[in-house]
Amino acid sequence: MGAALAHDFKAGELRIDHPYATPSVPGLKTGAVYFRTLRNPGVQADRLLSATTPVAARVEIHQMRMDGDVMRMRAVPALALPARSELQLRHGTPNGHHLMLFELKAPLQDGERFPLTLRFERAGEREVMVWVQTPRRPAPGHVHH
Structure with missing residues (x-):
């Protein structure tokens, strides 16, 4: 079953492993996207410069x-992906990164999927499919406002 749920993507040399979002909090218009790993x-x-999604x-x-x-967040202009590196961008990981979704057009519901286009400095653009899934256990202090 785990292999059936895995989904990986390539962008040039980069490997994008299991992009996922957590279900959005009722009443909030924000959400978050994570990756099991981003590998270079x-x-x-390379650098992740931006992302877009129709949702x-x-x-x-x-x-x-x-x-x-308290988990604090701040926007950064890009995410560095050093040569021969692997970054984990998982829900609940302190001192890490994620993609923040603003002004959601509809709540993110467990089991849904949506497209996300990533723009890298060297690897160019790559559309991936993001799965919405409830985390196995909630991260302490991790609430998006």
Whole structure:
């Protein structure tokens, strides 16, 4: 069953492993997209510059960090993908990154899928399919406002 649920994508040398979103919180117009991993096995660095999706008005790359017991987020202009590196962008990972969806056109519901176009500095654009799934366990202090 796990292999049937796995979904990976390529963009040039880059490997995009299992893009997923968490169901949106009722009443909020924001959501978040994560990746099991973003891999750059190549010899040249790349950067994730932006993303777009038809399910939201805009998408921002966000950096998360723990400040005591509170998860803080801030937008960053790009996400560095060094050569021969692997980044985990998982829900609940402190001091990590995710893509923030703003002005959702409809709530993200468990089991749905939607397209997301990623734009990389070197690898160009790549559309991936994002699966909406409930995390196995909630992340403490991780609420999007």
